[in-house]
Amino acid sequence: MSLAMDIQTELELACTNHEFVLHYQPIVDLKTGRMTGFEALVRWLHPTRGLISPLDFIPIAEATGLIMPIGEWTLQAACRQLCAWQQKFPVDPPLTMSVNLSSKQLGSAHLLPQVERILQETGLAASSLRLEITETGMMDNPDVASALIFQLRALGIQFYIDDFGTGYSSLSRLHELPIDALKIDRSFVTGMGKELVKLQIIQTITTLAWNIGLEVIAEGVETMEQSGQLKLLGCNYGQGYFFSKPLGAAAAGKFIEQELYKRQRSAS
Numbered sequence: 086m087s088l089a090m091d092i093q094t095e096l097e098l099a100c101t102n103h104e105f106v107l108h109y110q111p112i113v114d115l116k117t118g119r120m121t122g123f124e125a126l127v128r129w130l131h132p133t134r135g136l137i138s139p140l141d142f143i144p145i146a147e148a149t150g151l152i153m154p155i156g157e158w159t160l161q162a163a164c165r166q167l168c169a170w171q172q173k174f175p176v177d178p179p180l181t182m183s184v185n186l187s188s189k190q191l192g193s194a195h196l197l198p199q200v201e202r203i204l205q206e207t208g209l210a211a212s213s214l215r216l217e218i219t220e221t222g223m224m225d226n227p228d229v230a231s232a233l234i235f236q237l238r239a240l241g242i243q244f245y246i247d248d249f250g251t252g253y254s255s256l257s258r259l260h261e262l263p264i265d266a267l268k269i270d271r272s273f274v275t276g277m278g279k280e281l282v283k284l285q286i287i288q289t290i291t292t293l294a295w296n297i298g299l300e301v302i303a304e305g306v307e308t309m310e311q312s313g314q315l316k317l318l319g320c321n322y323g324q325g326y327f328f329s330k331p332l333g334a335a336a337a338g339k340f341i342e343q344e345l346y347k348r349q350r351s352a353s
C-alpha cells in the first residue's frame with residue numbers, strides 16, 4: 086500500500102472516529118483593539134502521531150472528497166461553539182466565527198441546505214457566521230461559486246477572500262464578486278517592515294478594498310509595529326500571533342473572559 090493510500094485510509098477512519106478538533110484564533114478590530122470573533126482552524130488529533138496541521142491533510146481530504154464530511158463537521162462544531170460562547174458572553178455586537186471552505190464544498194449542491202440546516206440546528210444567527218474561501222478556490226469555478234455565495238449571503242452570512250494577493254483573481258471580476266472582505270495574506274504582513282514593496286502592496290489592496298466597499302483583515306500580524314502600521318494603512322482587522330495563536334476551546338473561552346474584563350476596566 087502506498088503512503089498516500091495509507092493516509093487516505095487513516096483519514097477515512099478519522100472521519101468515522103471523530104478525530105478532528107478545532108482551534109480558534111481571535112480577530113481584532115485594529116481601531117478599538119477589541120476582539121470581534123474567531124477563525125476556526127481544524128486539526129487532526131491522530132491517535133499515535135498527535136496533532137496534525139491542516140496543511141498536511143486538507144489537500145488529501147480535497148483530493149479524496151473527504152473534505153465534504155470534514156468540512157461539514159467543522160462548520161457544525163464551529164457554529165455550535167460560537168452559539169455557546171454567545172450565550173455565555175453576550176456582547177454587543179455579538180462575537181463572530183469565520184470558517185474556511187474548500188472550493189470542493191463551494192462547488193457542491195449540498196452546501197446551501199447543509200449550512201441552512203446547521204444554522205437551524207445550532208440556533209446560530211447567520212449574521213454571526215463568516216465563510217472564507219481562497220482566491221484560487223473562488224476562481225476554480227467562478228460562476229458556480231458566485232451563484233452559491235449570492236444564496237449564502239442572502240441568508241445573512243458574510244464572505245471573505247482568504248490569502249488575498251497570492252492567487253489569481255481577476256481584478257475586473259473582483260467588484261462583481263459577492264464578498265464582504267479581503268484577508269491580506271500573511272506573506273505581505275511578514276515582509277512589510279523590511280521590504281517597501283510589501284507595504285505598498287498592502288496599501289494598494291487596502292485602497293482597492295475601500296474603493297469597492299470591502300473591509301480588510303490582515304493575517305499573520307506578529308508584532309506591535311505591524312499592528313500599528315496596518316491600522317495607519319486603513320486595515321480594519323488583524324489576526325496573528327501578536328494578538329494570540331490559535332487556541333483550544335477552553336483557552337479561547339478564557340481569552341474571551343480576559344477581553345471582557347479589559348472592556349469593563351476601560352469603561353469604568
Ligand code: C2E
Nearest residue numbers: 126127138139140159185186187305306307324325326331
Ligand atoms: P488560513 O485560513 O489562511 O489560516 C491562517 C493560518 O495562519 C493558520 O494556519 C494560522 O495558525 C496561521 N497563522 C495565524 N497567525 C499567524 C502568525 O502570526 N504567524 C504565523 N506564522 N502563522 C499564523 P493553520 O491553522 O495551520 O491553517 C492553515 C490553512 O489550512 C488555513 O489557512 C486554511 O487554508 C486551511 N484550513 C484550516 N482549517 C480549515 C478548514 O476547516 N477547512 C478548510 N477547507 N481549510 C482549512
Ligand code: MG
Nearest residue numbers: 124185217247
Ligand atoms: Mg482562513
Ligand code: MG
Nearest residue numbers: 247248268304
Ligand atoms: Mg489565510
